[in-house]
Each structure stands twice: as structure tokens, then as C-alpha cells.
Amino acid sequence: MSASPSPVWHAFTQHGLGEEIPLIDRAAGATLYGADGRAWIDAISSWWVITHGHCEPRIQAAIRAQTDRLDQLIFAGWTHEPAETLARGLIAMAPAGLAHVFFSDSGSTSVEVALKMALGYWLNRGEPRHRILVLEHGYHGDTIGAMSVGERGVYNRAYQPLLFDVGTIPFPAEGREQATLDALEAACRGADRPAAFILEPLVLGAGGMMMYGPQVLAAMRAICAAHGVLFILDEVMTGWGRTGTTFACDQAGIAPDILCLSKGLTGGALPLAATLATPAIFEAHLSPDRGRMFFHSSSYTANPVACAAANANLAIWREEPVADRIAALAAMQAERLAALDGRGRIRAKRRTGTIAAMEFVEEGSDYLSAIGPRLNAFFRDRGLLLRPMGNVVYILPPYCITAGELDRIYTAIEEAAEWIGRE
């Protein structure tokens, strides 16, 4: 008797047209184990969330202990120890100047919160501003506000009539950094004063793992500071060591006015997000008549179990040689990426910290072209979760990955470079 088709509707997937959906039963370290006995190396950290490894024992223990103690609490005027400890821990790790932490539950909501904080700040100061500047090719999530500040394209074609207008600053491609800075300067000086500039620092993830350097990031920060435009960094993907430092902005020696964190905040074990803000932004939301308070919440804001997982993650960062693991992984990625030189269809190799990316070139290889699913299936059949974005193949593994596992990933990429176009 054949099983009836699954009613589950997956994101970014055409399983209704027959794409295979592996059924995963458990995971440990960098490995996913299928219900049918197969195994896969998780080369993209299950959409960039797993940092130390799947089912990391300290994080799992913290989750178990908290589950028995306090499962959930309204987080408006009531509080709990895991959230208090986490907020203090985040402030201690984050760039200087951020002093307040607003919890939510996904990267997208951390961005919505950031945008609302920025607009609230200006309105409450009696100087309403609505214009948001964004960086070309950015991605900040799939809710309406987050899509509005992201690149317009196939991701959001159906929803574009709902998205609000933004000012787009050109991506600082190598050699074109000055054009970016000039455009930002002009936008900040414009008559329609921007409320904020939101961007991903150093690596634009879902935009195709596009990378730029810390100097231009520092220069963009300086321009916004000079013009009183709030600087919002979305470190949902780049945070927690991916770019080689705890936060990408550490490499530029800068601090934003608002910082968005999620994904690796719990080591990837549970959904949680945090939006950190300066005292000026927090204080602008205080008024005795309550009219200025921050009007945003969601039911699971600061869930205690997720906060406990995040506290265990922060303890790992404080007590274990995480920076050494990251440096070792970055060095392995650099070596293996360099060894791909001259391989058939591979172009535009790039790396920042632990993230390596490259493009597989063929006719018309954009996001929707068939090359993505073909490569996805090729890697899946070789025991790898290495799901390309269009024709961009990237390796963004958990920090526990071994040299042997990385070797399997790069060997498969080399085989794919020979195979693609000849299938």
C-alpha cells in the first residue's frame, strides 16, 4: 500500500512536482540521520542556524532543565531569570553602546522590531521620519516589512504592491566602494531625511553570499553617524562567528544603533531573536502618559526555554575555545576553496571567515533556473545537505565539522563541476 502524499507545505520547494524530501530522524554534530538509514553532512548548518553542532549536549541539558521549571510566561511586565541573564550576557558580548534587548522569535521579526523602533524613535522625538535606506541585494526575511527592505525580485514578486518604498544604496562591489559611499552620503543629505539605514555587514546571505570589506562598512557607519541616520545592522546570519569574529561588525570596529540577532543565538536549537538598541532609542519610548511606549509584541516573546538554550550557547562562547574552532574552520575553508582553482564551471569564489561561496556558471543560471535543483539533488545523493541558492553553491557548516567531512563536501563540489552540463 503506498503512503498518501504528505500534506506538509515546504518553504522554497516544489515537492508537489516530485522533488524528494528526505525524512530526518535525528542529528548529532554535523550529521543528519535519515529515518531510512541514510546520513547527510549538514554543510549549511540547517539554514545557517546550527553553530556548535546539532544536539549540542550543554544546550540540550539546559533545554531539558528549563522545560521542567518554567515553560512559558507572558513577557509584558512579567519576567524570568533566563531572559534577565540572557539580556545581560548579550549586552556584555555585543558592540559597546547597546544597552537594551527586545526579544522576539525569528530573524524576520527582529528586523520588523528594528524598523519599528527606528520610526518610533523619530516620531517620539517630534521629528517624524519614514524613509528607510537599504543595501542593494539585501535580504532581511519574508514578512512584509522585512521584504520591503530586501531586494525586490522573484522572492517577493507577488507581494510587491504591498511593500513600502525604500532608498537603495548600491552594493559596494570591489573597486566600486566609493560609489556606494557617495550614494549613501547623497541619500543622507536629501530633503526626505532617512530614519535609518539597514544592512547586512560583510556578507549578504540570501542575496547570494555577496561579500564586502570592513573598511567600507566602517565608512558607511561614519556617514550615518555624521548625518544622524540610525544605523541598523542585521547580523541574523553573520552573527555568532560566521564571518570569523563574534559579530561581523567587530571587524570594522564599529557599533550600530540597533542590532538584529537570531539563528545562532540559541546555537540553532530553538527559535529566538533579539533586537538590541542604544539608551537613546529606548528612552525615546518612555512617557508618563504611556503614549510613546513600544507597541510591539508576540505571544512567545522571550520564551524561557529558548532563553535557557541561548544562555547555554553564551556559556559555550565564554568557556570553550570557540574562536579557535572558528579560526581552524576558516583556514580549512580557505585552503579547500583555493584548491578549486581552474575547475570547469566554477567562478567567483569568495570567502569571509567560515563562509565559502562560488558560482556554477551555465546559460541563464539565475535563482529560478534548473541548475539549483539539479545540484541540490546531486549533493543529496552524495550524502550532503548542500542546498545551493540558484547557481550559488556555498559551504556554511557548524564549527564542529571535521577535516574529513569538509573533504567530502569539496570532493562532491569538484565532481559536480565536472558533471554539470554533461548529465
Ligand code: PLP
Ligand atoms: N536577516 C537575515 C540576514 C537572514 O539571513 C535571514 C534568514 O535567512 C533573516 C533575516 C530572516 O530570518 P528568519 O528566517 O529567522 O525569519
